[in-house]
Amino acid sequence: xxxxxxxxxxxxxxxxxxxxxxxxxxxxxxxxxxxxxxxxxxxxxxxxxxxxxxxxxxxxxxxxxxxxxxxxxxxxxxxxxxxxxxxxxxxxxxxxxxxxxxxxxxxxxxxxxxxxxxxxxxxxxxxxxxxxxxxxxxxxxxxxxxxxxxxxxxxxxxxxxxxxxxxxxxxxxxxxxxxxxxxxxxxxxxxxxxxxxxxxxxxxxxxxxxxx
Numbered sequence: 001x002x003x004x005x006x007x008x009x010x011x012x013x014x015x016x017x018x019x020x021x022x023x024x025x026x027x028x029x030x031x032x033x034x035x036x037x038x039x040x041x042x043x044x045x046x047x048x049x050x051x052x053x054x055x056x057x058x059x060x061x062x063x064x065x066x067x068x069x070x071x072x073x074x075x076x077x078x079x080x081x082x083x084x085x086x087x088x089x090x091x092x093x094x095x096x097x098x099x100x101x102x103x104x105x106x107x108x109x110x111x112x113x114x115x116x117x118x119x120x121x122x123x124x125x126x127x128x129x130x131x132x133x134x135x136x137x138x139x140x141x142x143x144x145x146x147x148x149x150x151x152x153x154x155x156x157x158x159x160x161x162x163x164x165x166x167x168x169x170x171x172x173x174x175x176x177x178x179x180x181x182x183x184x185x186x187x188x189x190x191x192x193x194x195x196x197x198x199x200x201x202x203x204x205x206x207x208x209x210x211x212x
Contacts, residue, residue, distance in 0.1 A: 015195060019132055020190055022108050026110075032063045033062075037059055041152065050097070057100045070102060083140040085142045086174050086175070087174075100112040108131065109131040124151065141182025142183075148186060157189075168184050168204075196210050
C-alpha cells in the first residue's frame with residue numbers, strides 16, 4: 001500500500017476505536033444510572049425537551065469524566081454547521097438551545113436531546129450525538145459525528161440493521177440527499193468495524209459489508 005493509503009487506513013481504524021470507546025463509556029454510564037435510579041420511566045415528570053435532556057444528563061453525570069459542562073449554552077461544540085454525509089449544511093448545534101452539551105475527558109463533544117416525553121413511546125425518546133475528535137476534524141455525520149438512540153433498555157448505535165425509520169442504505173449513503181444523511185452510519189461502523197461507506201455506495205448489511 002502507498003503511504004497515503006496507509007495513513008487513511010490508520011485514520012479510519014482510529015475513528016472506529018474512538019467511536020467504540022465512547023459508546024462503551026456512555027452505555028456503561030446509562031446502565032449504572034438505571035441501576036441506581038430505578039426505572040427510566042420515573043425520571044421524567046413533564047413534556048419538556050430541555051428539562052428532560054438535563055434530567056437525563058444529571059442522572060448519567062456521576063459516572064462520566066467531564067472536563068466542561070456548558071448546559072444549553074455555547075462553547076462545548078464546534079462552531080458552524082455539522083455536515084451531512086453528502087456535504088450539505090445540516091445544523092448549527094453549538095447554537096441549538098435544545099441540546100444539552102458537555103465535553104468528556106478525552107475531548108469528545110457530547111450533546112443530549114430528549115424528545116418530548118411520551119409514556120406510550122418510552123423506548124424511542126431521544127438521542128445522544130458525539131463528535132469524537134472534538135474541535136478538530138470534518139464535523140460531518142458518519143465521519144466524526146455519530147448518533148446513538150436512547151431507549152429505556154440502553155443506548156443503541158443509530159442505524160441498526162432492523163431500524164424501521166433510518167435504514168443504512170438511505171441514511172448512510174453519500175450518493176443520497178436524505179435528511180440528516182449520515183445519522184445511520186453509527187451501527188455500521190461499530191458492528192462491521194469499517195467506514196467503507198465513505199468509499200462505495202452499494203454496501204448492505206446482509207450481502208456486502210466491505211467495498212472489496
